[in-house]
Every structure is written in structure tokens, then in C-alpha cells.
Amino acid sequence: SYELTQPLSVSVALGQTARITCGGNNIGSKNVHWYQQKPGQAPVLVIYRDSNRPSGIPERFSGSNSGNTATLTISRAQAGDEADYYCQVWDSSTAVFGGGTKLTVL
Amino acid sequence: QVQLQESGPGLVKPSQTLSLTCTVSGGSISSGGYYWSWIRQHPGKGLEWIGYIYYSGSTYYNPSLKSRVTISVDTSKNQFSLKLSSVTAADTAVYYCARGPYYYDYWGQGTLVTVSS
Numbered sequence: 001s002y003e004l005t006q007p008l009s010v011s012v013a014l015g016q017t018a019r020i021t022c023g024g025n026n027i028g029s030k031n032v033h034w035y036q037q038k039p040g041q042a043p044v045l046v047i048y049r050d051s052n053r054p055s056g057i058p059e060r061f062s063g064s065n066s067g068n069t070a071t072l073t074i075s076r077a078q079a080g081d082e083a084d085y086y087c088q089v090w091d092s093s094t095a096v097f098g099g100g101t102k103l104t105v106l
Numbered sequence: 107q108v109q110l111q112e113s114g115p116g117l118v119k120p121s122q123t124l125s126l127t128c129t130v131s132g133g134s135i136s137s138g139g140y141y142w143s144w145i146r147q148h149p150g151k152g153l154e155w156i157g158y159i160y161y162s163g164s165t166y167y168n169p170s171l172k173s174r175v176t177i178s179v180d181t182s183k184n185q186f187s188l189k190l191s192s193v194t195a196a197d198t199a200v201y202y203c204a205r206g207p208y209y210y211d212y213w214g215q216g217t218l219v220t221v222s223s
Contacts, residue, residue, distance in 0.1 A: 001169075031208065031209075033208070033209035033210075035153075035210070041215075042202055042213040042214065042215055042216050043153065043202075043210070043213060044213075045209060045210060045211050048208075048209040048211070049208075049209070054211060086152065086153055088153075088209065088210075090208055093166050094155065094166075094168060094169070095143070095145075095155035095206070096155070097152055097153040097154070097155065098152070099152045100152045100153070
């Protein structure tokens with residue numbers, strides 16, 4: 001089965017740029033989607049199909065995908081961005097999620 | 107604005123069947139184009155996809171749960187449901203319903219189901 005690998009945690013200084021990676025075999029050939037989840041809340045879609053933002057998601061959130069790594073980039077990080085982030089792809093008619101990355105804003 | 111809401115018992119005994127329903131408002135399941143899914147999250151853990159159903163009734167399940175999962179749809183009530191049989195403590199989780207396909211743009215708030223005697 002297809003596996004997605006995310007770092008357990010990423011830290012970023014307030015106002016700086018955070019990058020969260022999602023690794024998978026030839027993930028660049030797949031569409032990658034990203035979710036933000038704050039404690040006690042349902043996940044929220046922040047990036048779909050590698051680099052598209054749903055309406056209402058700030059331009060500070062962007063995504064890229066190439067080779068074996070997809071990346072979620074959060075520019076000008078704010079305290080409110082502190083959350084868990086999950087990547088997701090489809091493989092063999094199955095949705096696969098990464099293990100999640102806890103983003104801490106210092 | 108599409109909204110999803112899970113409902114069902116919060117406590118299920120081991121070996122019994124977990125049953126949850128997701129009610130969709132602000133859009134019709136019958137309109138097609140979307141896969142209605144169940145996703146769960148074990149306490150303090152990541153997300154696990156359970157399966158989906160299309161309005162026509164076609165389904166696809168996570169192979170790791172396939173033998174115990176049934177997802178059904180009631181278009182007249184704009185609802186879809188999850189049944190997970192022979193539950194154990196390992197099935198204790200927050201269960202979410204969500205709208206797909208491919209990516210999940212609308213989610214329910216989630217409901218915690220605890221498996222315990």
C-alpha cells in the first residue's frame with residue numbers, strides 16, 4: 001500500500017516561512033491535498049491538487065509537488081496557523097493520509 | 107453552504123456493531139458528482155479513510171476494514187450511514203463524514219465513539 005511520510009513536528013518563528021513536507025514514491029505523479037486541523041475541530045482543506053487554494057484560505061498558504069516530495073508552505077506564519085497538517089492522495093481507489101505534522105509557531 | 111452532521115451512539119459494546127448516520131444539508135446527495143465518505147481519527151492519532159459511497163449506491167472500502175464495513179445511502183433523507191461490525195477497543199475514535207471525491211472540502215464536526223463494556 002502507498003505510504004506518505006511527514007515530519008512529526010515543524011517549528012517556525014512568528015512572521016517567518018514554514019515548510020511542511022510530504023514524502024511518497026513518485027508523489028509528483030499524484031494530486032496532493034493538504035488539511036489543517038486545530039484541536040477539537042474537524043480538518044479544513046487548505047490546498048487541493050498540489051497548489052490550489054479553496055476560497056477563504058489566505059494566500060499565505062501555498063503548495064508544490066515534484067519528484068518524491070510535496071510541500072506545504074505557510075508564509076508570514078501567524079499564531080493562528082498553529083495546528084496539525086495532513087497531506088492526502090488517492091492510490092488504488094483509496095484515500096491515503098500522511099501521519100500529520102504538528103506546526104508550532106514560536 | 108453544504109453542511110454535514112454525524113449522529114449515533116457515543117458508546118458501543120465490544121463485538122457489537124457501530125452505526126452512524128451523516129445528514130447532509132445545503133446540497134443533495136442525489137445531484138451526483140460527489141463521493142460521500144467516512145474517515146476516522148483514533149485519539150491523538152492521524153486520519154484513517156474508511157470508505158465512500160456514491161448516490162447510486164456504489165461503494166469502495168479501505169481494504170483493512172472491508173470485511174467489517176458497510177456504507178449505505180438514503181437519498182430520500184439526504185443521509186448516508188456507516189456500519190462497522192465486531193468492534194473492539196481499537197475502533198474507539200472520532201468518526202467524521204466528509205464530501206469527496208479526491209479531496210474533502212466539507213466535513214462534519216465529528217463524533218466520538220467509544221467501544222467499552
